[in-house]
Amino acid sequence: DLQLPRQHAKFSNAVLVNIADLLVARLKGQQRPDLELWTYFQEQLLELSTFHKNQLANILAKLILLVDRNRKLPDWEPIFVYVRDYVLRSPDLGDPRIETVKWGTFDEAARQAFISWLAEEDISLFFELIIQNDPHQRKPYWLRYAEAANNSMLVVGQTDQGIHKAALKDFSAQGRTFGKGYGIPSSAFILDFGRIAIVEFSEVNNACYVYNRSDLPDLFKTSAAGWKDLRALKDKVKAIHVQSHHRNWRDAL
Numbered sequence: 001d002l003q004l005p006r007q008h009a010k011f012s013n014a015v016l017v018n019i020a021d022l023l024v025a026r027l028k029g030q031q032r033p034d035l036e037l038w039t040y041f042q043e044q045l046l047e048l049s050t051f052h053k054n055q056l057a058n059i060l061a062k063l064i065l066l067v068d069r070n071r072k073l074p075d076w077e078p079i080f081v082y083v084r085d086y087v088l089r090s091p092d093l094g095d096p097r098i099e100t101v102k103w104g105t106f107d108e109a110a111r112q113a114f115i116s117w118l119a120e121e122d123i124s125l126f127f128e129l130i131i132q133n134d135p136h137q138r139k140p141y142w143l144r145y146a147e148a149a150n151n152s153m154l155v156v157g158q159t160d161q162g163i164h165k166a167a168l169k170d171f172s173a174q175g176r177t178f179g180k181g182y183g184i185p186s187s188a189f190i191l192d193f194g195r196i197a198i199v200e201f202s203e204v205n206n207a208c209y210v211y212n213r214s215d216l217p218d219l220f221k222t223s224a225a226g227w228k229d230l231r232a233l234k235d236k237v238k239a240i241h242v243q244s245h246h247r248n249w250r251d252a253l
Contacts, residue, residue: 020045020059024066032075046086053092054105060087061107068113084117088175095177097151112150119152119191121176126189129167130160130202136245138200138208142191151192155179155228160187160202183231190233196240199233208253209234210241 023041027033051059063083071080087093096103096111097118103111120143127139146152156168156178168178181187187202197216199209215238236242243253 016045016051017055017059021062024059024062027066031070031073033070033079038079042082056090056092057106060090060093061110064110064114065107068110068117071117080117084114085174087114094175097153098177115151116147116149119146119149122152122154122178122189123191125171125178126154126187126200126202129164130156130187136249138245141250142189142200145191145193148193149191150194151190153179153190153228155181155188155190155230155233157181157185157187157202157230159185179226179228181228181230183229184234186230188230188233201230201234206234207245208243208249209236209239210243210253211235211239 020041023037023045026037027041045059060083064087067076067080067083070076088095093099093102093106095118096106096115123139123142123146127134156164158181161168161180171178185203186206188199191198192213195213197211197213199211200206241253243249246252
């Protein structure tokens with residue numbers, strides 16, 4: 001069995017990297033993660049050790065992929081939350097949808113998994129905070145497709161910015177990002193699937209707009225925290241499909 005010191009020792013970075021790899025290997029396949037190993041990983045490696053940037057990126061990539069395979073299991077929830085928040089607060093990484101240069105050499109599978117976590121969070125915040133009432137069951141529908149999203153963005157309209165000012169301030173303080181919408185009295189979320197992109201709006205009687213991604217070249221050009229003209233996302237001329245939320249809307253879409 002792996003014997004680990006209780007106090008942090010002055011290991012070389014190479015030894016610390018080997019220990020991190022060993023801990024990830026030991027945690028694989030555990031429905032109930034060994035909390036002693038995880039506590040050591042968290043407190044003695046991630047919080048105290050000084051890894052080189054590339055070393056930390058490699059460790060986090062392996063950790064993200066491990067957590068992604070297990071995050072739906074109840075006992076992995078605290079580890080998932082910790083890893084997600086650690087990465088978002090990291091000055092070397094942050095939000096991959098914005099800090100594209102910092103994530104430029106990051107493992108692609110891990111980067112995509114992390115983006116899917118943020119897409120799920122955007123969808124959940126949209127329906128739990130902004131809308132609260134979801135009569136058409138849009139939230140569970142789009143959560144099914146969050147894993148396939150190449151990018152995502154929550155755009156909060158001016159009215160909702162005022163109503164949810166405190167909650168959005170807390171959201172930002174946790175390293176989260178959202179666009180600030182103007183032009184129409186609504187909020188929206190965007191899911192980019194590579195070939196197509198979809199836009200859902202918060203106000204009632206607003207349809208789901210589907211676009212060829214190439215027709216929205218500037219969709220993520222500015223920071224997700226910048227201002228977005230919501231009128232440009234409600235364009236029936238550019239849209240390849242506009243789906244109202246009638247009884248069978250999921251089948252039609």
